[in-house]
Amino acid sequence: MKTQKAHERGFTLVMGVVVLVVMALLSVTSIRGTMLQERLAGSFAEQNQAFQAAESALRYGQKMLADGDAKSTSEGGCLYAPNTAPAPDIDYDDWMAAHTCDIPGDYYRDAFGAEKPIFFIERQESGSGGGSRGDSLGAAGSEWNTSSGSEVAAFRITALGMGGVKQAGKPTILVVLQSSVR
Numbered sequence: 001m002k003t004q005k006a007h008e009r010g011f012t013l014v015m016g017v018v019v020l021v022v023m024a025l026l027s028v029t030s031i032r033g034t035m036l037q038e039r040l041a042g043s044f045a046e047q048n049q050a051f052q053a054a055e056s057a058l059r060y061g062q063k064m065l066a067d068g069d070a071k072s073t074s075e076g077g078c079l080y081a082p083n084t085a086p087a088p089d090i091d092y093d094d095w096m097a098a099h100t101c102d103i104p105g106d107y108y109r110d111a112f113g114a115e116k117p118i119f120f121i122e123r124q125e126s127g128s129g130g131g132s133r134g135d136s137l138g139a140a141g142s143e144w145n146t147s148s149g150s151e152v153a154a155f156r157i158t159a160l161g162m163g164g165v166k167q168a169g170k171p172t173i174l175v176v177l178q179s180s181v182r
Helices: 002-067 092-097
Strands: 118-123 155-162 174-181
Touching: 002 118, 002 155, 002 174
Parallel strands: none
Antiparallel strands: 118 155, 155 174
């Protein structure tokens, strides 16, 4: 009879250890899942921040055009002649080397430490008449013509918004937005 009780006590000990190991594994898995969700939420917030920054730059570029404040690149501004602006998919270093404008601090406030968004404006080529809009922006014929035949200038604003997290001195998230203005 003593051997059966001793055997039962050993079984209880083994079951207790198995239950503890299972609980520990569940806890570790839960913590890892929570950490992954935190990283994903942080990445989403970073992407949203960069998008909002680029959107602010677009709006400021539109304001510059409306106010008549856009200066050409030859005057130290960020207004390019037709077909001379950099491609929008250039990398970060090329963006920093291009003639770009940034927006004033009172127009954009960043709480996350990201760089100010930057933008450039490109005047589009003249359209080819007829009272209709020509080809899409970036191709010939991208100005609008009014019914009276007078042309209305068309511009493309390209903006870069950056997230606050950097790796090797460069933002890890870049958002490029474009807007057409006439």
